[in-house]
Amino acid sequence: MTQIQPRRNYLGALGWIWAGNYKLERYLYIFHRITGLGILLFLLLHLVMTTVFRVQGKEVWEATMEVLHNPWFKVGEYLVVVAFLYHALNGLRLIIQELGFALGRPRPPIYPYKDSLRRKRYWTILIISIVVILCVVFFYDFIAGGW
Amino acid sequence: MDKQVVFKVQRYEPEADGNPHFQEFKIPAKRGMTILDGLIYIKENLDGTLAFRSSCRMAICGSCGMLINNYPHLACHTQIEELRSDIVTVKPLPNLPIVKDLVVDLIPFFNRHKSIKPYIIHPDTKEMENPTAEFVQSPQALEALLQFTYCVKCGICISACPTSASDRLFLGPQALAQCYRYCADTRDGGEEERLTVVDKDHGIWHCHLAGACSEACPKGLDPALAIQLLKRRLIIQAIGLGRKKQPASIVTPPAEVKPKIPFPEFTAKRTE
Ligand code: SF4
Ligand code: FES
Numbered sequence: 001m002t003q004i005q006p007r008r009n010y011l012g013a014l015g016w017i018w019a020g021n022y023k024l025e026r027y028l029y030i031f032h033r034i035t036g037l038g039i040l041l042f043l044l045l046h047l048v049m050t051t052v053f054r055v056q057g058k059e060v061w062e063a064t065m066e067v068l069h070n071p072w073f074k075v076g077e078y079l080v081v082v083a084f085l086y087h088a089l090n091g092l093r094l095i096i097q098e099l100g101f102a103l104g105r106p107r108p109p110i111y112p113y114k115d116s117l118r119r120k121r122y123w124t125i126l127i128i129s130i131v132v133i134l135c136v137v138f139f140y141d142f143i144a145g146g147w
Numbered sequence: 148m149d150k151q152v153v154f155k156v157q158r159y160e161p162e163a164d165g166n167p168h169f170q171e172f173k174i175p176a177k178r179g180m181t182i183l184d185g186l187i188y189i190k191e192n193l194d195g196t197l198a199f200r201s202s203c204r205m206a207i208c209g210s211c212g213m214l215i216n217n218y219p220h221l222a223c224h225t226q227i228e229e230l231r232s233d234i235v236t237v238k239p240l241p242n243l244p245i246v247k248d249l250v251v252d253l254i255p256f257f258n259r260h261k262s263i264k265p266y267i268i269h270p271d272t273k274e275m276e277n278p279t280a281e282f283v284q285s286p287q288a289l290e291a292l293l294q295f296t297y298c299v300k301c302g303i304c305i306s307a308c309p310t311s312a313s314d315r316l317f318l319g320p321q322a323l324a325q326c327y328r329y330c331a332d333t334r335d336g337g338e339e340e341r342l343t344v345v346d347k348d349h350g351i352w353h354c355h356l357a358g359a360c361s362e363a364c365p366k367g368l369d370p371a372l373a374i375q376l377l378k379r380r381l382i383i384q385a386i387g388l389g390r391k392k393q394p395a396s397i398v399t400p401p402a403e404v405k406p407k408i409p410f411p412e413f414t415a416k417r418t419e
Binding site: 015030099106 | 159161162167214216217218219239240241242243244245246251252290291292293294295297306307309311312313315354355356357358359361362363364366367368369371372373375376378379382
């Protein structure tokens with residue numbers, strides 16, 4: 001008799017982004033990952049530029065600065081600000097909630113079911129609103145500062 | 148609501164060794180008909196080779212979890228009408244291996260549930276083996292864990308969880324929530340044994356609070372909350388705060404039995 005192996009059906013890393021029609025928090029989760037990686041990438045670039053390029057003398061440094069004044073780098077810089085704001089504030093929410101605070105206590109499940117994250121969604125919305133407001137403020141700042 | 152609905156069902160034949168594919172069935176849907184009723188209709192009238200798992204058809208056995216219109220749910224607990232669409236796609240739950248068509252392999256999932264020792268561990272082993280009385284528990288203490296006892300082990304939270312999607316060894320929301328359920332039980336003294344199982348790689352710290360498990364759970368459980376409360380317990384234990392829990396003492400049940408309250412008269416009398 002041949003033994004038939006069950007077929008693997010893991011969604012893999014793509015399952016972080018989409019696994020079904022879920023609501024807010026699952027997308028905040030993936031956004032948190034992306035912004036985290038983005039900030040890391042920025043940090044690496046920043047370190048390379050300010051160390052390796054800098055020690056090579058004035059010419060190299062000025063040529064680098066020339067490249068960095070490209071509008072696309074400005075956009076990138078702004079995205080770093082957005083990522084930082086989101087990652088920092090959403091991270092605070094995660095720290096508080098992962099320690100079991102601001103989630104409420106277990107309650108009997110009574111239909112229609114509402115779990116603790118959704119019951120406390122106003123905190124999440126508040127944090128996201130602060131992030132959005134700060135992003136708009138910084139956007140103005142970037143525009144006013146000249147591209 | 149009498150109309151024709153198209154069921155797009157994902158089929159997979161392990162013997163044929165092909166890839167999963169979709170097959171369409173036309174079904175006369177009636178008011179109150181569930182997805183499971185639709186699948187039973189297909190099996191009885193259209194294609195007897197369709198495989199799916201079901202038993203209670205009333206959301207208490209947890210066998211019929213599947214991905215219905217891209218949302219994991221119990222087939223017997225979802226009515227065709229509530230989907231508000233004429234096309235219903237039915238797929239097996241993701242993140243669990245497919246055995247055939249809509250049947251997924253739940254054995255690894257059950258093994259993870261077993262690994263957290265889902266039973267009361269009390270230091271009084273004599274009493275555990277030959278019970279003579281009851282362990283005390285107040286209704287308030289019960290409230291802290293009662294909702295987690297309603298888990299039907301359907302595996303839906305596993306298919307919703309983004310960590311389970313990429314980490315095959317992750318314990319999963321169900322097992323972690325059950326770990327909390329037993330640790331929070333006042334009758335239990337096995338917290339240390341259980342925490343060593345969850346406090347390691349692929350364990351509790353791989354939960355990043357995406358909250359999808361609680362959103363999808365068809366029984367209204369809140370595994371995400373249980374996991375965060377369990378993290379708190381672990382941290383409190385690690386920094387040495389908190390008192391050591393004494394498992395509940397034993398009481399003999401009251402010998403006197405209260406008289407039963409008489410059954411009330413029916414208020415609505417049958418009219419002959
Ligand atoms: S916690 Fe909910 S979704 Fe997960 S196995 Fe139990 S009943 Fe199913
Ligand atoms: S058949 Fe038992 S839960 Fe659906």
